Amino acid sequence: MVMVGGGTTLLVTRDSPIGSPQKQAEKVAIDWARAVDAGDIETMCGLSTTGSDSGITTCRSEERKEEAQAQAASDPPSAEDLAAIAKAWKVESSELPSDNTARVTAVRANNRSGTEIRRLVIHLTREGGGWLVNDANSRSDGDDED
Structure with missing residues (x-):
């Protein structure tokens, strides 16, 4: 959107609205990564x-x-670990190769065992209107890219 007024041009952009399929997939991926990290099997499987x-x-x-x-x-x-887990996971990148598949790379810079950067490439499918994780691959700094 471009707004012009008083000789000033303001460009406002948004990559993905909060309710977009991409943002929804990112949220599920991060929630899943946090559950895995915390050992919350119920949430992970849900x-x-x-x-x-x-x-x-x-x-x-x-x-x-x-x-x-x-x-x-x-x-x-x-409790300290859980608080750290809640803050640590962030989306590094995401893409929707099709309407019902998503791939999200989540990164955690500080895990329970130290400061090693951990990346999860999380594959999701859309089922029943929501996103579910169907596979994930872990990668740490120094691992070769595929």
Whole structure:
């Protein structure tokens, strides 16, 4: 939008409105990454596709989900860790290759074990009007690009 008044030109742009499919996919991806980082299996699986074609193996069956919950309960994050997790994950990039697929790269600069930069490339599909994670690949600084 260009507004002209009094000899001044102001250019106002917005990449993606808050309610755009791209912003919705980004929000789901970041919420999912935070849940994974916090060991919140319920939320992680709630934001993931299920079934045999899901790349999120933890959520494919109740048995796997229960095993992951037991493992996460053995080393729960502290309140400080949870606060850091909530702030740490940010969207680095995102794209919508089609109307029902999205790819979001999320980055966390400071994880529980130190300061290593961690990237997740999160693949989402739109199902029933909402976005769900169907696969993710982790990458740390120094890893080769595909």
